[in-house]
Amino acid sequence: MPSQSAANARKSTRPAPAGRAGDIMDAALTLFAERGYLGTSMRDIASQLGMRAPSLYNHLESKQELLQDIMLRTMENLVADHQMAVATTNDVAEQLRRAMEAHVRYHARHPREVRIGNAEIWNLEQPAQDRVRKLRRDYARSWQDVINRGVDEGRFQTPSPQLASYAMLEMGIGISLWYHEGGRLSESQLAYYYGDMALRLVSAESG
Amino acid sequence: MPSQSAANARKSTRPAPAGRAGDIMDAALTLFAERGYLGTSMRDIASQLGMRAPSLYNHLESKQELLQDIMLRTMENLVADHQMAVATTNDVAEQLRRAMEAHVRYHARHPREVRIGNAEIWNLEQPAQDRVRKLRRDYARSWQDVINRGVDEGRFQTPSPQLASYAMLEMGIGISLWYHEGGRLSESQLAYYYGDMALRLVSAESG
DNA sequence: CCTACCGATCGGTAGG
DNA sequence: CCTACCGATCGGTAGG
Incomplete structure (x- = not known):
């Protein structure tokens, strides 16, 4: 039986790799987040693990594959957390609060992934780049839906639901x-x- | 006599270069913003101007110099706009509104500069990197001062003046x-x- | 402003 | 997991 809260028990859509491949992924996460994708060489990653660069290729296909795995996994998991947050109540103010809480918790728990996700989209090759962009679009649209519903129900006030949603997403990224x-x-x-x-941003009375 | 509004007439602390050097700077701004500093080669920049890479060095010392000029000029001008915005009124709610308006206008007018400023700080060599960090810190501190004063005067309500300032800065960056x-x-x-x-974010009644 | 060229470093492969 | 090595590309210089 589950011993964690619903939010923590979320199954990863795309599990992080384990074993040696997991060590490589972890080193790549740290280095990509610190120096950027182009600023990190395969020699840097290998060196962090006491290996030589060519040995990495026993565990992965290419440097690009590392980036694609990171970015797709990150966005899929963020969207999954978000959907669970908004599905657990019908009160639109409470939905907004829970969406923001999930957004903030994800960014606080996975800072490396999120930094990479926001900085490296241009270094993602196709078709992965378009898949990540679509996931982002879906995520932003779900936020707008919540805010629009709050406005329709007379619970939220804002000069622009779209700008309000952009502002909330951006607040978390920082x-x-x-x-x-x-x-x-x-x-x-x-x-x-x-x-x-x-909630203040849309002048809402809390749940 | 001045024919522009006060906000538009602000003298640049650090003027953008003119002539050929200005053309190079403009091409670098576009390419650094699109592909990143490490993703842009001197050959890319030269090619955008119908030149060869070595010819660029008649107008500049190094690629790094281009990045430092962009980032220092950008932060100095943003801070100058901000100081003018908050200095033109004593009403704390109006100060906050004008600070946000200046912040937003700067980000809307100089998207390339701001994108580079937020993405490339790790690629700035010292001592320029520390100078940019100090300017950022000063800028953030000025926002916090405004919000703290609003809270002290009983005009603003927020669970954390510091987080509110972070949120507002981040909203503009997007x-x-x-x-x-x-x-x-x-x-x-x-x-x-x-x-x-x-103003909504700190539950303020407008000036 | 150009051509020719430098040493360094890159992602990745061959072969064991 | 390693050494040895590949072709490509980088920022920048020499020399005119």
């Missing part, structure tokens, strides 16, 4: 740049504060 | 990724809507 575990604010505090700010 | 002149929204509409959202 978190991946400065948040780190063990800082002044816990992940939960962060989630509550940002949930509160999302 | 604009540089999707806004383009001649789109559905004019620059002024954008500025007004975001100014409104900034």
